[in-house]
Amino acid sequence: MKKFVTLFTDSYRELKSVRTITAAAMFAAVAIILDMFSIQLGSYIKITFSSIPNGIISYLFGPVVGGLFSGSLDVLKYLLKPTGAFFPGLTMVTALAGVLYGILYYKKPITLRRILISKLVVMLICNVILNTLCLSILYGKGFMVLLPARALKNLVMWPIDSMIFYTLLKTMDSIGIFRTIRSVHLLHTK
Template sequence: MKKFVTLFTDSYKELRRVRTITTAAMFGALAIILGMFSIDFGNYIRIGFASIPNGIISYLFGPIVGGLFSGSMDVLKYLLKPNGAFFPGLTMVTLLSGFMYGCFYYKKAMTLKRVLISKFIVMLLCNVILNTICLSILYGKGFMVLLPARALKNLVMWPIDSMIFYSLIKALDTMGVFQVFKKTQAADIK
């Protein structure tokens, strides 16, 4: 239980670092650019890669920073490219997904199994259930009408998103991109 609590306190401490804010800003710009290239299938299904920077921020800085980053990026992307009506519930679901990724990834070894499990849980809880409830409220459609297409899309995208994210994290880690952050985190633990 103590490790779980320190996960949040350490992530909260990351907010005070200039390196965290500047890194989040750079990945935020990348998330906005990737968000512009999403593919929409009607109002209910969207395929995109803007979640990759959200996952990287959650991996580097934990659940608090990851949740705040994901939520703020959702609002910022909407302000830059409005697509439908703004619904705060969808922003809260995005915040929750960044928070959950931070709980799975922060200060933990990145394995394919961990990525598959975390992506499955986030896709099931956030994308399929909570987002479908929000879309049902927003557009006045029945939950069960929207659910099959959204569940199928997420089931198909689950291994694809997982492999892309895992491969990218491993490649960046192999190139030494994350070494600066790991050294800072190790110094904080001592």
């Protein structure tokens, strides 16, 4: 339990760093650009890779920064490119996804198994159950009517998203991007 609480306290400390805010801003710009190339399939299904920066921020800075980043970025992306009605419940689910990724990635080694498990957890809890519930409330459609298509889309995207995220993280790690962000961050926190 102490390690779990430490994840949040360490992540909160990360939030106080200018380098964390700067890195988050740069990844937010990447997320906004990726969101511009999303594919909207009707009112209920959207395929996008703009969540990749959310996972990277959660990996680098933990659940507190990940949740705040994901939630605030969701609002910002909506303001820049509104699709459908704004619903605060969807923003809260996005923030929860950032927190979950932070819990599952922060200060842990990058492995395909970890990414597959974390993507599955977030897809089931956030994308399939909670987002479908929010869409059901927002559009007045039955939960069970929306569930099959959303579950199928997430099942198909799960290995694809996992492989893309794993490959990207391993590549960024091997060329030293994370080491650079962390070393610069550590220099300024001492």
